[in-house]
Amino acid sequence: MRRLPRKDVVIVGLGWTGAIMGYELCQAGLQVVALERGPWRDTASDFNIGTAPDELRYAIRNELFVRPSQDTVTARNTPDQTALPIRRWGSFLPGNGVGGSGVHWNGHTWRFLPSDLNIRSHYKERYGEGIFPENHMIQDWGIGYDELEPYYDKFEYLCGIAGQAGNIKGQIQPGGNPFEGWRQRGYPTPPLKMQLNQDLFTKATTELGMHPFPLPAANMSQAYTNPLGVTQAPCTYCGFCERFGCANYSKSSPQTTILPVLMRHPGFEARTECEVMRVLMSPDGKTATGVTYIDAQGQEWEQPADLVILAAYQLWNVRLLLYSGIGKPYDVSTGEGVVGKNYAYQANSSVNGFFDDKLFNSWAGAGALGMTCDDYQGDAFDHTGLNFVGGANINGTTFHARPISARPVPPGTPRWGSAWKKATRDNYNTSTNVGSQGSVMSYRDCYLDLDPTYKDRLGRPLLRMTFDFKPNEERMSAYVTEKMVPIMRAMGAKHIVASPKKGPWSVVPYQTTHNTGGAIMGDNPRTSAVNKFQQTWDVPNVFVLGASAFPQNAGYNPTGTVGALAYYAADAIKGQYLKNPGQPLVQA
Amino acid sequence: MTTPRGTRRRFLFATTALMGLVGTATARTIEGLPWTSNEVYPPPEARPGPWLFLTADEGAAIEAIVDRLIPADELGPGGKEAGCAVFIDRQLAGPYGRADGVYMQGPFPPNPLPTQGFQSPLTPAQAYRKGLAGLAAHVARNFGGRKVPQLSPEELDRLLTALEKREANSPEFNGGEIFDLIHNNTMEGFFADPIYGGNRDMVAWKLIGFPGTRYDYRDVLAKTGTRYTMPPVSLLGRPEWRRVGARG
Numbered sequence: 001m002r003r004l005p006r007k008d009v010v011i012v013g014l015g016w017t018g019a020i021m022g023y024e025l026c027q028a029g030l031q032v033v034a035l036e037r038g039p040w041r042d043t044a045s046d047f048n049i050g051t052a053p054d055e056l057r058y059a060i061r062n063e064l065f066v067r068p069s070q071d072t073v074t075a076r077n078t079p080d081q082t083a084l085p086i087r088r089w090g091s092f093l094p095g096n097g098v099g100g101s102g103v104h105w106n107g108h109t110w111r112f113l114p115s116d117l118n119i120r121s122h123y124k125e126r127y128g129e130g131i132f133p134e135n136h137m138i139q140d141w142g143i144g145y146d147e148l149e150p151y152y153d154k155f156e157y158l159c160g161i162a163g164q165a166g167n168i169k170g171q172i173q174p175g176g177n178p179f180e181g182w183r184q185r186g187y188p189t190p191p192l193k194m195q196l197n198q199d200l201f202t203k204a205t206t207e208l209g210m211h212p213f214p215l216p217a218a219n220m221s222q223a224y225t226n227p228l229g230v231t232q233a234p235c236t237y238c239g240f241c242e243r244f245g246c247a248n249y250s251k252s253s254p255q256t257t258i259l260p261v262l263m264r265h266p267g268f269e270a271r272t273e274c275e276v277m278r279v280l281m282s283p284d285g286k287t288a289t290g291v292t293y294i295d296a297q298g299q300e301w302e303q304p305a306d307l308v309i310l311a312a313y314q315l316w317n318v319r320l321l322l323y324s325g326i327g328k329p330y331d332v333s334t335g336e337g338v339v340g341k342n343y344a345y346q347a348n349s350s351v352n353g354f355f356d357d358k359l360f361n362s363w364a365g366a367g368a369l370g371m372t373c374d375d376y377q378g379d380a381f382d383h384t385g386l387n388f389v390g391g392a393n394i395n396g397t398t399f400h401a402r403p404i405s406a407r408p409v410p411p412g413t414p415r416w417g418s419a420w421k422k423a424t425r426d427n428y429n430t431s432t433n434v435g436s437q438g439s440v441m442s443y444r445d446c447y448l449d450l451d452p453t454y455k456d457r458l459g460r461p462l463l464r465m466t467f468d469f470k471p472n473e474e475r476m477s478a479y480v481t482e483k484m485v486p487i488m489r490a491m492g493a494k495h496i497v498a499s500p501k502k503g504p505w506s507v508v509p510y511q512t513t514h515n516t517g518g519a520i521m522g523d524n525p526r527t528s529a530v531n532k533f534q535q536t537w538d539v540p541n542v543f544v545l546g547a548s549a550f551p552q553n554a555g556y557n558p559t560g561t562v563g564a565l566a567y568y569a570a571d572a573i574k575g576q577y578l579k580n581p582g583q584p585l586v587q588a
Numbered sequence: 589m590t591t592p593r594g595t596r597r598r599f600l601f602a603t604t605a606l607m608g609l610v611g612t613a614t615a616r617t618i619e620g621l622p623w624t625s626n627e628v629y630p631p632p633e634a635r636p637g638p639w640l641f642l643t644a645d646e647g648a649a650i651e652a653i654v655d656r657l658i659p660a661d662e663l664g665p666g667g668k669e670a671g672c673a674v675f676i677d678r679q680l681a682g683p684y685g686r687a688d689g690v691y692m693q694g695p696f697p698p699n700p701l702p703t704q705g706f707q708s709p710l711t712p713a714q715a716y717r718k719g720l721a722g723l724a725a726h727v728a729r730n731f732g733g734r735k736v737p738q739l740s741p742e743e744l745d746r747l748l749t750a751l752e753k754r755e756a757n758s759p760e761f762n763g764g765e766i767f768d769l770i771h772n773n774t775m776e777g778f779f780a781d782p783i784y785g786g787n788r789d790m791v792a793w794k795l796i797g798f799p800g801t802r803y804d805y806r807d808v809l810a811k812t813g814t815r816y817t818m819p820p821v822s823l824l825g826r827p828e829w830r831r832v833g834a835r836g
Contacts, residue, residue, distance in 0.1 A: 040618060051630045053801035054823060056780040067689035077703055084704045087691040193809040236804040248803075264620055273615040295615035359813055363798055364805035403779040403798045415752070416657040416771060417745070421795070425663060428796035454693065506703040 001292060003302045007033045010291050010305035012276045012320065015100020016559065017545035017566040018311035019254040019262055020158075023228075024570035025307075026267035028578065033303065034268070034311075035293050037275035038066065038097030042255055047103075047245030055402040059243040062089055064104050066096035073315060074451040077468040077504045079332055085454050085462060091506065092513040093243065094313050098272060101313060101513060102253040102559070106242040106367030106399055107218030109161045109252075110556035111152045111564070113378040114145035114181045116439075119552070122379060123389055131389055133472035137342050137442040138389065139551040142523035143532040145181045148564050151571070153184055155563030156216075159252035160224030160232055162368075163187035163216035177213045177372070179380040192221045192235065196360050197432045198371040201396025204490035210373040215395060216560070217368030218252035228261045239400040241367030251367060271295075277458070279308050279324035279542060287582060288326075288542045294458065306581065307541050307573070310519075311566075314548040318448050318518035319463045326539050327519070327529045330447050332466075338529040338537075340449045342442035342517040343465065344553040347392070347473040347501040351434045351484040352408050353493025360432045362401035370397030376480045377555050378439070388475040392438030392555040394484055396491075401428070408433075410495050434488050436480045437512075438501065440473055442552040448518045469503035477501035514558050516550035521565075523586070531586040533572040534565060540584045543569055630823050634785030636674055640681035641713060646720045649736035650676055654774045656744045665791050667774055675777030675786035676716075676770070685713035712769065719766030723751075726761050783823045793820040 008030035011018045022032050041047075041064075057063050071094075074083035095101040115122045120140045123131050132138060165186040166176025173186075191214035194202075205212045219235040226232075235250040249256050262268055273296040280289045280302065290304035310317045321327055321339045330341035373394045374380050381391065400406060408431045409423040451464040481500035488496050522528025525537035534549050536542045545566050547558045554561075576585055639647045654667030654676070667673070679685060692709065700707040708715065727736050731743060739747065748767065750756040756763035777786030779793075781801070787793065793800055800820035808816060819826065 040616060046628050048628050049803055051628050051823065053803060054630075054781055054783075056776060056784055057631065060776060060780075061684065062689075068691035069689050072691045075704060077701070081701065082697065084697065084700050084707055085691050085693070087706050090705055193806075194812075195809065196812040199812065234806075236806055237809055238803045238805065240803075263618065268619070270618045271615060272618060297615065359815055361805075361808055361812065361814075361816055364808040364816075401798065403792065403796060404776055407779070407796070416748070418659050418661045418663075421658060421661065421663055425795050428798070453695065504703050507705040508703070 001300045001302050003304065006290075006304040006306075007031050008305065009033070009307045009309060010035065010303050011309040011311050012291065013100060013310070013312035013316070014098045014254070014270055015095065015311065015313070016102040016254055016563055018100075018309070019258045020563065020566040021309050021311060021545060021570050022268055023258055023262045023265070024567070024574060026262065026265045028574045030267060032268050033305075034270045035274045035276050035291070035303070036098050036270060036272045038272065040270075040272045041097045041099055041103060041245065042259075043245065043247065043249055047247040049247040052244055052247040053238060053240045055404050059402060060404055062093060062243070064096065064243065064245065065089060065093045069457065071316070071456050073463045073465050074454050075465045075467070075507050077466070079445055079466055083451055083464045083466070086507050090508045091511045092515055093510070094315060094513065098259070098270065099245075099254045103245050103255065104243050105218075105559060107251050108368045108557040109156065109159060109216045109218045109560045111181060111183075112554045112556055112561050113179065113380065115379045116554040117141045117143060117145055117148070119389075123383075126379070127383060131383065133389060133441060133443075133470060135444040136472075137444055139342070139442070139520070139522055139527060141532070141551055142521050142528065143568075148568060149181065149184065151564040151567040152560060154567045155560060157188050158226050158228070158257050158563070159218050160188045160220060160226055161216050161218055161252070162189040162192050162214070162221040164191050164214050166213060175213060177374050178211050179374040179377060187216065189221050189224050192217050192219060192366055192369050193237075194371065195362070195365060195369060195398040196358060197362070197396045197398045198369070200491040201371050201434065201487065204487045205371075205373050205394075207490055208486060210375045212371045212373050215368050215370035215372045215397065217366065219366040219368050220250045226257055228258060230257055230260050232256050235366050237364045237366050237369070239363045239365045239402065241399060275458070276320065277323070277460075279310075279320060279326060281325065281539070285325070286539065288539050308543070310542065310544045311546065314515045314518065314546050315448070315463055317544050317546055317548040319450075321519055321529070321536075321544065322450055323460065326536055326542055329449060332445060332447055335444055338520070338525075338527065340447050340518050342520045342551050343446050343448045343467055344440040344442050344516045344550065345467060345505070346512045346514040346553055347438035347440050347469060347477050348512055349392070349436045349438065349477045349481040349484070349498075349500045351481065351488045351499070352431060352497045353433065353488040353491060354408070354410050354427055354431045354495040355492060356430070356494050358432075358492065359429050360398070361429065362398050362406070362432065365398035365400055367399050368397075369399060370395045376483055386475070386479060388472045388479065389441055390439030390472070390476050390555060392436040392476065392480040394480065394487070395435045395437065397435060403428070411497055432491075434484045436477070436484060437555055437557065438473065438477050438480060439555040440553045441470070442517060443470055468505050469501060474500070474502055514547070514553065516547045516553040516558060519544045519548040520551040521549040522551060525588045531584070533585045534569045535577075535585050537584070537588055541582055543573070545569060631783055633783050633824065634674060634678040636671065636785070639677050641685060642677045642680070645724070645735065646716070647673060647677065649720060649723065650770065652737040652739070652744060653748065653770055656741060656748055657771060657774050658778055664795050667778060669788065670778055670791050671782075671786040671788040672774045672777040675780065675784050676773045678785050679773060679777075680713045680716055685711060687711035715765070715769060719762070719769065722761035723763070723766055726756060726763065781823045789827055790820045790822055
């Protein structure tokens, strides 16, 4: 192993959180190196209008995602089963390369509800201890919404999020989300133009007494120049967002918001195709001294650094902690330990509607084009007597109609032959969908650890995922989906098919890349891996960013909260940690 | 025909696929904004012609099957004319057929849970070879010594229905598995961009009304709910854009 010159900071992974932290720490005058195991990617060279709208290549063969042959996880539903590797991605799609998941996302950019962050104490106070499901591990985040608000704002203005505020400094705004937490000002750009689905959804939900508002979108409704001076272009509604890089500079990503400035910063350097093996520790195990990584030639390097930032995808952050011996691994038999605990996911559902007389043209869409209702989100509604914790947003979205994957036909239609062909033709443009995105709570037997059998290409144990949808989530999804059917009926569908989320969780159909937990934040080192600044309790010069910090998942896409927490951690490092390096920011 | 551009693209594609396994790719230190790296190119166009992976018998069987899965009828051409068999052959001859990028390390337990998904040690190319051999034997046994392409449309439909419903499965022959593979790849080929060899002349996109890769639909958002009348465009452009006398 060859040893490189010391840096102030080494960042593992150059996606959203790595780019945000890299920029903030470079601005503080530090020398920063980011190690990214995937390739360099940029709009001009990698996401070309002449090649980007290729469903087979990007959405079916998964070109932008990490190859399972390079890294995957093993999966099972319960601890008594034998986990097997996910050999081809299905349920979720971890990103790869510079930009990470910020390249291939749809752009739904949410703030969690204030009551999502203190969920345990909030529900306990409102409903009593009896509301919590069996074997739950639901915890407060250790941070309040008011503390996080300025950082949500900062991330939204970095991205230029298109939306309509619902609550500015406590004043409810017409057309916005009346259930959202307060915000200091409106969104940086106005909402996107809406499609037929959204027009019908808005009318239907309004008639039903709900409160529709535009889904906050990282797709540009107009040109926008962010505070770093980086400009994005208006979205053209091409319908190739999720699983694709945007060829049009219209979807907020590290590439379109921050890398053009960061890459030219004299304090910054990125090394691509370099896979970090582990965090190196001092002999007493109290301080990280850097990381080791393997480059594309197979050469191993030591990169010494004073500060180590884990900014990989949620799964890989947890795995690096386990490899490095940072934090006590979670033990399902005792419930003790913190690294790997509280793995959670998202419980989504849909209601398909088949119409006679409407042309939805759903191929003209954007990743986050939609109208939403939060009437059944989080604790925005009364859970008394409902026997579940959590909720979901209800969406009418139009984000694509790519024909290999989006060809709904009514149940009972054959899968092939002339009858299939006719039904496919008749329904392709005359059907639409209402969806819900639901919370998933944390449970004692849903967790991440290292697999005893399967190894990655470098001989390291794969991460093992033990997860299932529990009765609490099935009841939540059934309740919310039942609220979606009348919406679809009011929209005018002739035939309606409702699909609430049900277990067992399967690795096969795509569901969502909203994996959370495993290195959760909190106010107690016995029950969390990191403090509210995402600093590890045990090793103060290691910070772990991203959705791995979520103690359970809310009914929203994670990126807005991931970005806000990264800015929050960066401020704490700049304002507090660097004055007294190596010290915990929160006393245990 | 291989253009210099195509050659370079293939080289880059191969490098990316093998990244980290052999020493062909180069780790890079990046300061400033590089203009090129993984320069992106369209895939090489798959054209009709001799099979690259399938044998003559296998190719004939696939052609017969894709033409029943997607029959030629009053709505338009069938799977064979649309190029679905060409698509499948070219996919099997390439990275997909080799299971590039798929996690293929053992052990492979015999009875995975249905929730654990794909757990076969066979690459798609190997699964086709084995499945089509099993299918040929099954057909010879059950249809008087004949081959798949010699069956009538009604007999083929009966065969495919039995495969789909797992009624033809035996210890030697997993008929359901080969049916699902062919069905899935046929649909991919029919609806994918024509550059991959299926969906010839965008027949599938014309059938359902998908405009393809037009990229800018701001005009559609200005008049929602109305019929879109512009013809589809693929990564290859439109057939009439090609020079008169040019191939394809």
